[in-house]
Amino acid sequence: RKEVEQDPGPFNVPEGATVAFNCTYSNSASQSFFWYRQDCRKEPKLLMSVYSSGNEDGRFTAQLNRASQYISLLIRDSKLSDSATYLCVVMREGGSQGNLIFGKGTKLSVKP
Amino acid sequence: NAGVTQTPKFRVLKTGQSMTLLCAQDMNHEYMYWYRQDPGMGLRLIHYSVGEGTTAKGEVPDGYNVSRLKKQNFLLGLESAAPSQTSVYFCASSPQVYEQYFGPGTRLTVT
Numbered sequence: 001r002k003e004v005e006q007d008p009g010p011f012n013v014p015e016g017a018t019v020a021f022n023c024t025y026s027n028s029a030s031q032s033f034f035w036y037r038q039d040c041r042k043e044p045k046l047l048m049s050v051y052s053s054g055n056e057d058g059r060f061t062a063q064l065n066r067a068s069q070y071i072s073l074l075i076r077d078s079k080l081s082d083s084a085t086y087l088c089v090v091m092r093e094g095g096s097q098g099n100l101i102f103g104k105g106t107k108l109s110v111k112p
Numbered sequence: 113n114a115g116v117t118q119t120p121k122f123r124v125l126k127t128g129q130s131m132t133l134l135c136a137q138d139m140n141h142e143y144m145y146w147y148r149q150d151p152g153m154g155l156r157l158i159h160y161s162v163g164e165g166t167t168a169k170g171e172v173p174d175g176y177n178v179s180r181l182k183k184q185n186f187l188l189g190l191e192s193a194a195p196s197q198t199s200v201y202f203c204a205s206s207p208q209v210y211e212q213y214f215g216p217g218t219r220l221t222v223t
Contacts, residue, residue, distance in 0.1 A: 041217075043215060043216055043217055046211055046212070102154050102155040102156075104153065
């Protein structure tokens with residue numbers, strides 16, 4: 001099993017739709033989880049951290065299920081500007097510097 | 113405040129040539145990283161540094177060397193470029209381990 005796995009998509013949705021991405025991780029000892037966003041031909045940028053209690057930032061909700069070892073990102077009321085690739089990121093056990101594992105990303109395309 | 117900058121933005125090399133990629137950050141971050149991103153592979157860590165004068169190997173270090181002589185700069189060197197090193201290279205810095213700030217990337221083609 002790969003350390004971090006994501007459905008590559010693409011997810012093609014109309015404006016206003018709700019879309020959810022899942023990500024699974026293999027190391028049950030992983031402690032920290034994040035979602036990054038990467039626009040086409042641009043650098044990745046931190047979207048949000050994922051906490052055990054779940055967290056919400058406007059239209060974005062991130063959740064963690066430790067028992068099943070998966071992380072989710074829910075986007076409500078999709079906007080054209082949400083079109084991007086979403087990277088699931090997991091910190092390896094110990095959390096020492098350099099131990100972020102990036103998923104390959106899920107591509108989202110929001111259509112008018 | 114420019115954040116993280118990378119030089120050059122694009123480069124074409126012939127097999128066997130050498131080059132250095134420069135990463136600079138003005139946020140006084142301790143940690144700096146070099147990644148490569150290939151289609152279908154995601155971001156992979158090449159080398160990283162936890163402070164001035166320190167470097168460490170990441171997931172795919174072979175064929176690359178790095179130096180961190182100044183806190184604000186992190187250099188990535190290719191001694192003898194190979195076609196397998198064709199990729200997009202991203203530099204990142206962070207004040208902590210997880211919140212990494214990325215540069216705009218360098219697109220390298222080795223023919």
